[in-house]
Amino acid sequence: MAIRSETTAVISTSHLTEVESDKMDSLLDSRDVIGNSKPGGWIIYTGLVCNSSETSNLNYVLGFMLGRGYTWVMFDSIGNVYDELETYKW
Numbered sequence: 001m002a003i004r005s006e007t008t009a010v011i012s013t014s015h016l017t018e019v020e021s022d023k024m025d026s027l028l029d030s031r032d033v034i035g036n037s038k039p040g041g042w043i044i045y046t047g048l049v050c051n052s053s054e055t056s057n058l059n060y061v062l063g064f065m066l067g068r069g070y071t072w073v074m075f076d077s078i079g080n081v082y083d084e085l086e087t088y089k090w
Helices: 017-031 056-067
Strands: 008-013 035-038 042-045 070-074
Touching: 017 035, 035 070, 056 070
Parallel strands: 008 070
Antiparallel strands: 035 042, 042 070
């Protein structure tokens, strides 16, 4: 049996807007995004675009990571900040 492996990018929660951060648990509960909450952030599947008008930045980040071969993004409060992605102070 082959074990499937998937890649995860670990990035700062500052790559999300404050609105996206505030709504993330609600988006997970409604299954608008697939993933889980974790202490200090979330782990989100890159292959699903959220249809909320308030998540355009989240969709950009997920698409950016999907285009680079990542299946999941871990948004972590102590994750690295990347110059290629917008950051937000909140």
